[in-house]
Amino acid sequence: MGNKILKSILATDCGSTTTKAILIELTENGYRLTFRGEAPTTVEAPFEDVTKGVLNAVKEIEELSGRQLLEGDEILRPEKDSKTGVDIYVSTSSAGGGLQMMVAGVVKAMTGESAQRAALGAGSIVMDVLSSNDGRLPHQKIERIRQLRPDMILLSGGIDGGTINHVVELAEILAAANPKPRLGSSYKLPVIYAGNKDAADRIKERLGDITDLDIVDNIRPVLERENLTPSRDKIHDLFMEHVMAQAPGYKKLMAWTDAPIMPTPGAVGSLIEMIARRDKITVLGVDIGGATTDVFSVFKETFNRTVSANLGMSYSSTNVLSEAGIENVTRWVPIDLDDAEISNRIANKMIRPTTIPQSLDELIIEQAIAREALRLSFKQHKEFAVSLKGVQTERTISDAFEQSSTGETLVDLMELDLIVGSGGVLSHAPRRAQSARMMIDSFLPEGITQLAVDSIFMMPQLGVLANVENEEIQESAEIAALEVFEKDCLIHLGAVIAPIGKMREGRVALTIEFDIPEEGIVKKEVMPGEILLIPAPYVPIKTFIIPDKNLDVGSGKGIEVNATIYGGVNGITIDTRGRRPFILSTDNEKRVSDLKKWSASMNEYPEQ
Amino acid sequence: MAHSYTPGLKVLGETLVEKARILPLKGKVLKEIGATCEPDDICCSTNLPGNVQMVNIANRLNVEAIEIPELMKKSEGDAVSKGDIIAESLGIFGFFKSQIHSPADGTIEAISSVTGQVVLREAPIPVEVDAYISGRIKEVIPEEGVIIETEAAMIQGIFGIGGESRGELVMLATNRDEELDPDFIKPEHKGKVIVGGSFVSIEAFRKAQSVGVKGIVVGGFDYNKLKDLLGYTLGVAITGTENLGVTMVVTEGFGKMHMAKRTFELLQQHEGDFASISGATQIRAGVIRPEIVIPLNKDMLRGNTKIKEVGSMEKGSLVRIIRAPYFGKIGTVQSLPPELTKMESETMVRVAIIRLSDDSDVLVPRANLEMVETD
Numbered sequence: 001m002g003n004k005i006l007k008s009i010l011a012t013d014c015g016s017t018t019t020k021a022i023l024i025e026l027t028e029n030g031y032r033l034t035f036r037g038e039a040p041t042t043v044e045a046p047f048e049d050v051t052k053g054v055l056n057a058v059k060e061i062e063e064l065s066g067r068q069l070l071e072g073d074e075i076l077r078p079e080k081d082s083k084t085g086v087d088i089y090v091s092t093s094s095a096g097g098g099l100q101m102m103v104a105g106v107v108k109a110m111t112g113e114s115a116q117r118a119a120l121g122a123g124s125i126v127m128d129v130l131s132s133n134d135g136r137l138p139h140q141k142i143e144r145i146r147q148l149r150p151d152m153i154l155l156s157g158g159i160d161g162g163t164i165n166h167v168v169e170l171a172e173i174l175a176a177a178n179p180k181p182r183l184g185s186s187y188k189l190p191v192i193y194a195g196n197k198d199a200a201d202r203i204k205e206r207l208g209d210i211t212d213l214d215i216v217d218n219i220r221p222v223l224e225r226e227n228l229t230p231s232r233d234k235i236h237d238l239f240m241e242h243v244m245a246q247a248p249g250y251k252k253l254m255a256w257t258d259a260p261i262m263p264t265p266g267a268v269g270s271l272i273e274m275i276a277r278r279d280k281i282t283v284l285g286v287d288i289g290g291a292t293t294d295v296f297s298v299f300k301e302t303f304n305r306t307v308s309a310n311l312g313m314s315y316s317s318t319n320v321l322s323e324a325g326i327e328n329v330t331r332w333v334p335i336d337l338d339d340a341e342i343s344n345r346i347a348n349k350m351i352r353p354t355t356i357p358q359s360l361d362e363l364i365i366e367q368a369i370a371r372e373a374l375r376l377s378f379k380q381h382k383e384f385a386v387s388l389k390g391v392q393t394e395r396t397i398s399d400a401f402e403q404s405s406t407g408e409t410l411v412d413l414m415e416l417d418l419i420v421g422s423g424g425v426l427s428h429a430p431r432r433a434q435s436a437r438m439m440i441d442s443f444l445p446e447g448i449t450q451l452a453v454d455s456i457f458m459m460p461q462l463g464v465l466a467n468v469e470n471e472e473i474q475e476s477a478e479i480a481a482l483e484v485f486e487k488d489c490l491i492h493l494g495a496v497i498a499p500i501g502k503m504r505e506g507r508v509a510l511t512i513e514f515d516i517p518e519e520g521i522v523k524k525e526v527m528p529g530e531i532l533l534i535p536a537p538y539v540p541i542k543t544f545i546i547p548d549k550n551l552d553v554g555s556g557k558g559i560e561v562n563a564t565i566y567g568g569v570n571g572i573t574i575d576t577r578g579r580r581p582f583i584l585s586t587d588n589e590k591r592v593s594d595l596k597k598w599s600a601s602m603n604e605y606p607e608q
Numbered sequence: 609m610a611h612s613y614t615p616g617l618k619v620l621g622e623t624l625v626e627k628a629r630i631l632p633l634k635g636k637v638l639k640e641i642g643a644t645c646e647p648d649d650i651c652c653s654t655n656l657p658g659n660v661q662m663v664n665i666a667n668r669l670n671v672e673a674i675e676i677p678e679l680m681k682k683s684e685g686d687a688v689s690k691g692d693i694i695a696e697s698l699g700i701f702g703f704f705k706s707q708i709h710s711p712a713d714g715t716i717e718a719i720s721s722v723t724g725q726v727v728l729r730e731a732p733i734p735v736e737v738d739a740y741i742s743g744r745i746k747e748v749i750p751e752e753g754v755i756i757e758t759e760a761a762m763i764q765g766i767f768g769i770g771g772e773s774r775g776e777l778v779m780l781a782t783n784r785d786e787e788l789d790p791d792f793i794k795p796e797h798k799g800k801v802i803v804g805g806s807f808v809s810i811e812a813f814r815k816a817q818s819v820g821v822k823g824i825v826v827g828g829f830d831y832n833k834l835k836d837l838l839g840y841t842l843g844v845a846i847t848g849t850e851n852l853g854v855t856m857v858v859t860e861g862f863g864k865m866h867m868a869k870r871t872f873e874l875l876q877q878h879e880g881d882f883a884s885i886s887g888a889t890q891i892r893a894g895v896i897r898p899e900i901v902i903p904l905n906k907d908m909l910r911g912n913t914k915i916k917e918v919g920s921m922e923k924g925s926l927v928r929i930i931r932a933p934y935f936g937k938i939g940t941v942q943s944l945p946p947e948l949t950k951m952e953s954e955t956m957v958r959v960a961i962i963r964l965s966d967d968s969d970v971l972v973p974r975a976n977l978e979m980v981e982t983d
Contacts, residue, residue, distance in 0.1 A: 040975070063946065138662035138725075165673070169723040176660045176717065176727050202722055310844055315891060318831065319843030340832050344863035345932070347831035350845055351767045351861060351891055355931040356957055356973040362932055363953035430954030606954060 006476040008079045008086040010061075010069060011461035012054050013264055014041055014093040014253075017290040017314060017354050018424070019050075021057035022458050023065060023086070024465075024484055031480040033488040036456055037061040040354050042249075043095045049249035050095055051256070075256055088473060091257050092460040094264035094289065095247070099124040099239050102150040104174070105219075106132050106157035106166040111195065114219045115156040116384075117304070118194070118228040122235035123266025124152075125292065125309045130173070132157075132166045138173055145177035152238055153179070153189065153211075154231060155203070156219045158196030167195045171206040178210055181242070188212040190238045194219040194231045214238070239263055259468040259477075265294045265307060267463030268422065271485070272296045273303045274466065281417040284443065286374060287459070288423035290314035290353055293373050295381035299410040304385035308377040313425050314353030317346050317369050324372035331584050332368035332441070334595040335361055360605065363430070367438055370425040374442035382411045413446040414500070414554060420490065422454035432570045433533070433602040436493045440575060444582050446500050447554035448543075448565055451493040451573075458489050492538040494568030498575040499551035503528035507548055509576040515542040516567070524574065531598040532574040536567025573602070617764040617859075617897060617978065619870050621877075622910055625760045625901055626746065629737045630753035632656065637748050645739040647774050647884055651754045655732030661711050666724020669697045669706055673724030680726070686716045694726065740772050741884045742903045759909055761878055761902040763859070763871055765825070768887030768898025769838070769847045770855030774801070775822035777902070779879045781805035784872035787864070788826055790815040797821050801883050801900075803875050807864040808856070810836055816854050823855040823885045825875065825900055828865035848888025848896070855887040857898040866936055868928065870980070878902045921979060927962060931976040938980060939964040 009024040009031075019042075023035040037060025042053035055073060062069050068084045069076055076085035101124040105111030108131035119126050127148050130141055153174065157167030174191070181189045191211040193203045200215050207213050216230040254261060265287065272285040276298035285296040291312045296305045310319040321329055326339050333342065345365055349355065357363040386409050421427070421439050429435045435453045445451075466481035468474055503509055505528060514522045516536050526532055543565050549558035565572065577598075585591040599605055635654020639645060665680075666673040682694045688710040699705035710728060718727040743758030778800045780792040788804025790812040801823035802816065808826040810833040816824055835841045838850060859871050883902045890896040921927065925941045939962035948956040949971065957973040964970060 139660055142660045165723050168720070169725060172718065172720055172723060172725060172727065173662070176662070176729075178657070316844060318841075318845070322841035322843040340830060341863070343831045344861075347862040348931070348935075352930050353891065354975050356951075356955055356975045357953045358931060358951045358955070358973055358976060359933050360953050363955065428955070430956070 004472045004476060006087045006473055006480060007082075009465065009477070009480055010058065010075065010086040010089045011458075011465055012057060012089075012091045013267075013457075013460040014043075014050050014053065014091065014095040015264065015289060016095055016292075017041055019053035019057045019095075020457060020461070021054070021061055022456075022461050023061050023067070023069075024480055026480075030487070031483040033456075033458065033484050035061045035065040035067075036458070037064065041095050043247060049252070050093070050247065051249045051252045054091070054253065077258075088258040088468075088477070089256055090259045090461070090464045090468065090477075091253060092262045092264045092267045092464045093250070093253075094123075094292075099235075099263050100127050100151045101125065101154060101235070102127050102130065102145065102148060102152075103154045104130040104156065104170050106163065106170070106195075108134050110223070111156045111158065111220050113384075114226050114228070115154050115194070115231070117226065118219055118231040119154050119235060120305045120307060121228055121266075121269065121303070122232040122239070123263030123269065123305075124235060124239075125307050127309075130170065132169065138176075141173050142177040145174065145179050149180060150189075151181060152235065152242070153191045154235070155191060155193050156195040156231075158199060158218075159223055160197050160218050160221045162196055164196060164199040164202065167199050168202045168206065171203050175206045175210060187242060190214065190242050192216060192231060192234050192238070194234075212242070236260070236262065236266065258473070259464065259470060262460075262464045262467065264289075264460045265296075265305065267460045267467065268294065269296045269303070269305045269463070270467055271459050271463040271481075272420065273298060274482075275418075275420075275485075276301075276303075282412075282415050283418045283420065284411075284416055285420045285459075286377070286422065286426075286439075286443075288313060288370060288373060288377075288421075288425055290424075291316050293377040293423075295377050297381065297385055297411060299385065299412060299415065302385075302410055304381070304410065306377070306381040306384045308373075308380050311373040311377050313366065313370060313373065313423075314349055316350070316373075318343075318350045320369050320373045320376070321346050323376055329368050329372050331591065332371050332595070333364055334592045334599070335364060337361070364605070366425060367429070367434060370438050371442045374438065378443055382409045385410045413444065413449075414552075416445060416447075416449050418450045418452065419443060419445060420452050420454065420459075422457055422459050424457065427454050427457040431604060432491065432493055433604045436496070436570045436573060437598075437602055437604055440496055440498075440573065444498070444579055445496055446498055446579055447552075448495055448497050448561070448563055450495050450566055451568070451570075452490045453493060454489055455491045458484070462489060492566060492568035493570040494536065494538070494572050495565040496573040496575055497543075497545065497553060497565075498577075498579060499547050499553045500579040501547075501551040501557060503576065503578050504548060504550065509548050509551060510553070510574065511546040512574065513544040514572070517541070526574050526576050528576050528578065529594070530574070530576050531601050532576075533571045533602050534567075534574065535571040538566050538568045540564045541567060541572070570602075617766065618762055619764070619868065619874060619980070620762045621874055622759060622904060623762050624757055625741065625743075625762055625903075626755055626757045627741055627743075627901075628753060628755050629739060630749070631737055631751075632735060634751040635735075637750065637752070637754060639739075639745045639748070639754050641745050641748050643745045644743070645745060645756060646742050647739055649739045650736045651739050651745075651756070652752075653734065653736045655734050658714060658730035658732050660717070661714070661728045661730065663694070663708060663711065663726045663728060664724055665695045665708055665726050668708055669695065671697065671724075674721050676721050676724050676726075677719060680719055682716050684716055684719055687714070688716060688728070689713050694728075740774075740886075741901050742882075758901075758903045760904055761874060763825075763874060763900045765857035765859045765889075765898040765900070766861055767829075767845065767847075767891075768855065768857045768889050769834070769850045770823075770852050770887035771848050771850075772884065772886045772888075773822045773855040774882065774884040776800050777803060777875060777878055777881055777883045779803045779876055781867075781872075784827065784867040784869060788812045788824070793819055793821065795819055801825065801885055803872075804867075805872070806866045809833075813837065813854065813856070817852065821854050823857065823883075823887075825857045825859065825885070827858070827860040827867035828863050829856065829858050831862040845889055845891040848886070848890075850887070855885055857885055857887055857900055860936060861930075868936070869938070875900070921960070921974070921977065926980040927960070927977040928980050929962065929972055929976055930978050931973075934962075934964075934970055934972060937962075937964055939970075941977075942969060944974070
């Protein structure tokens with residue numbers, strides 16, 4: 001295996017608004033990203049053919065690189081010479097609304113949640129979770145299934161050898177609803193059954209004729225263990241075979257690619273999982289798009305993904321406004337504009353989703369929306385990324401003092417090592433300080449946390465590249481993906497240091513000593529309510545932190561911390577604005593002056 | 609040559625409009641190819657499967673699910689009326705029997721000996737699809753519906769609320785920057801589609817509702833006021849099912865926005881003509897824009913219905929700017945420099961240099977332009 005060395009790779013990500021193409025070439029310094037191009041996605045009328053957007057994005061690379069990549073309307077493969085063609089072409093896609101699923105499980109908090117985790121992990125949007133105990137009457141469930149028209153349904157329920165009745169009842173409800181797929185009516189709706197194996201025959205009886213039924217291993221064979229992989233893999237297969245094949249132009253696109261098209265979030269998630277495993281760290285990743293925001297995390301070696309289907313920067317901008325409330329959006333805006341004007345501007349972005357902020361005001365408003373979209377998505381993620389519920393744990397007397405239980409969130413910000421931001425508003429922010437500020441304000445990291453952004457939003461393409469399964473090129477593709485990830489994808493912004501605990505006005509919150517190579521010792525005393533930026537490169541920096549007696553930066557209240565941290569293109573940010581809770585002043589004048597002060601100290605926006 | 613794809617909204621004086629009128633489920637098509645139709649004509653009809661009721665017989669009779677089949681008084685496929693006995697327990701020595709009555713009229717669809725449930729399907733719900741526009745039946749899709757074609761003037765809006773509606777066009781604004789004042793709306797506008805200029809306030813909208821206006825076409829509306837109209841905050845732009853009595857088509861966007869000159873003039877030209885409008889909007893995959901379709905009669909035709917292909921944007925293209933600070937301005941592309949250019953926001957973007965009507969040149973991100981389609 002792995003005997004072919006790839007010399008050039010073309011990869012695209014067809015997002016809901018933009019199609020992004022990257023060219024990776026094998027250079028003297030290994031695999032490097034050499035050129036990129038982008039164009040509006042063309043799934044919608046008047047084009048209704050995703051490949052047009054792909055060709056436009058690729059044409060842009062052609063123009064910039066001088067390398068011929070297209071022959072007519074085809075991608076030229078394999079590479080003929082260093083100026084003609086590429087060895088392979090791969091793609092991800094979230095256009096056309098991505099993959100929309102409905103999942104069902106017997107107990108909402110148990111098999112229902114496992115099914116949801118499998119569907120989310122595979123990169124889908126979960127439209128609804130049906131369960132025997134969700135409080136809805138059968139006819140309400142039936143109406144809901146009919147109304148939603150998902151692309152696919154994942155049905156689970158019961159541990160192996162456990163209850164049959166409930167899961168069969170769910171199948172009966174599905175059968176009564178007789179759901180039709182969202183795209184096209186010429187095929188049967190794909191249903192995956194991943195529940196109690198003893199019920200499989202009954203399920204086949206109920207759903208075999210009216211749906212396209214696939215049976216895979218139980219998602220929760222025993223209460224203590226989840227088995228998500230078979231369901232996830234099946235979702236990926238069906239996504240390709242059924243859903244993608246129905247979207248405009250995808251048949252053509254599928255014929256072009258050298259590996260199956262992956263749903264964008266599935267590809268990003270797999271890359272984040274890979275980083276966490278390789279570096280043995282806890283990671284939080286976020287991808288904020290036009291319609292949806294995805295949050296990925298690896299805490300306590302457990303991967304979780306959530307997708308907030310209606311939190312995003314363009315199609316969903318007004319939904320962010322509606323869920324967060326106008327006051328939560330405007331609190332980040334230090335400009336004198338009335339609420340109605342700000343709402344109208346945000347709504348205009350929704351109806352013209354591909355436009356770009358030309359003026360500074362527009363940029364500030366967009367970044368305020370981003371902060372709220374990120375905050376709300378992260379809140380949903382914390383609620384979902386929990387330990388398995390319903391697990392029997394043996395308790396000893398010592399556990400009586402530790403109040404841990406099943407179903408608690410795995411997300412612990414004090415434990416968090418790295419936040420990776422991705423998506424246009426973070427990756428393409430004109431200044432990196434803006435990306436850092438958006439992530440700090442919305443996630444409110446605690447203790448010491450490294451921040452990074454996906455430089456030009458190429459995690460999806462690298463994710464699909466790292467997952468190429470063709471044996472001949474698999475090894476070379478994975479090497480290329482990881483090398484480009486190291487060298488060109490991640491931009492390290494620098495660490496953020498943020499204490500938790502009650503700040504005491506007028507007293508120094510943190511005293512910090514940095515030993516910055518080639519610069520020497522830098523000592524800072526930071527008062528409460530400040531953001532301070534220490535310019536420092538991405539090198540190991542020995543750091544000694546003395547928190548005030550009520551404050552904790554990771555070792556406990558008032559306890560000193562000795563750590564090695566990293567700077568980055570932005571530098572090290574010290575944030576003493578407080579946590580748990582973080583509060584912006586309700587006094588308008590003070591709020592605006594605080595915002596301006598923090599922006600100035602981070603050099604966030606151009607002076608006006 | 610530098611180019612860029614930017615779809616715009618259609619504002620066409622004469623074009624061939626095709627409308628698919630399709631049933632949600634297979635049914636009967638009532639029109640034949642070549643037949644003419646009026647907006648109110650029914651083209652096809654069907655019956656949607658009725659609502660489903662699930663009756664848990666096993667629980668209610670307190671027996672095992674497996675015993676259900678022998679206790680059933682009705683079989684799968686049987687029609688039942690509300691109150692009919694559908695199952696009965698054996699009782700004790702034939703006495704003290706418990707009975708389960710049908711909760712509705714319908715048909716027994718399934719009896720499950722695994723879960724003990726009976727699925728009862730209520731009577732079908734009839735659905736009819738009308739023609740929406742006047743025209744000819746171009747194609748019949750057997751059992752599914754028809755495609756109607758007509759020569760018409762057609763305008764796409766950017767956002768709308770309310771479903772399909774129709775009526776005679778009445779211009780209430782005298783110019784494209786005039787607001788639609790509530791006082792302009794009179795009882796005689798009942799059943800009409802009224803056209804405003806730059807803005808319609810919620811007061812004017814309410815007045816239109818009370819008078820019985822069928823539709824409003826206007827440049828802008830306040831986003832915040834949508835909540836007052838709909839009773840909920842509109843988060844995601846998927847509309848068309850609102851039941852407000854008045855359908856609204858917003859041509860430019862949220863806020864006070866002068867209606868595009870061409871749009872306003874085209875509507876003016878058709879004052880008094882009959883228009884079919886739809887507020888249905890979906891700004892997502894499979895985008896749907898609200899529309900105004902004004903079928904043309906024979907003497908209005910110029911024989912120029914060929915729809916021009918949406919071309920690439922290139923030097924000389926007529927474009928419209930769709931974001932601040934030049935929102936709504938129309939100009940011609942002077943050049944499309946290939947290199948990235950820094951904006952005031954410091955965003956690096958591909959730009960176009962646009963010559964505005966006052967002969968000044970401005971730099972605009974290409975993404976903030978849309979092609980103005982002409983015919």
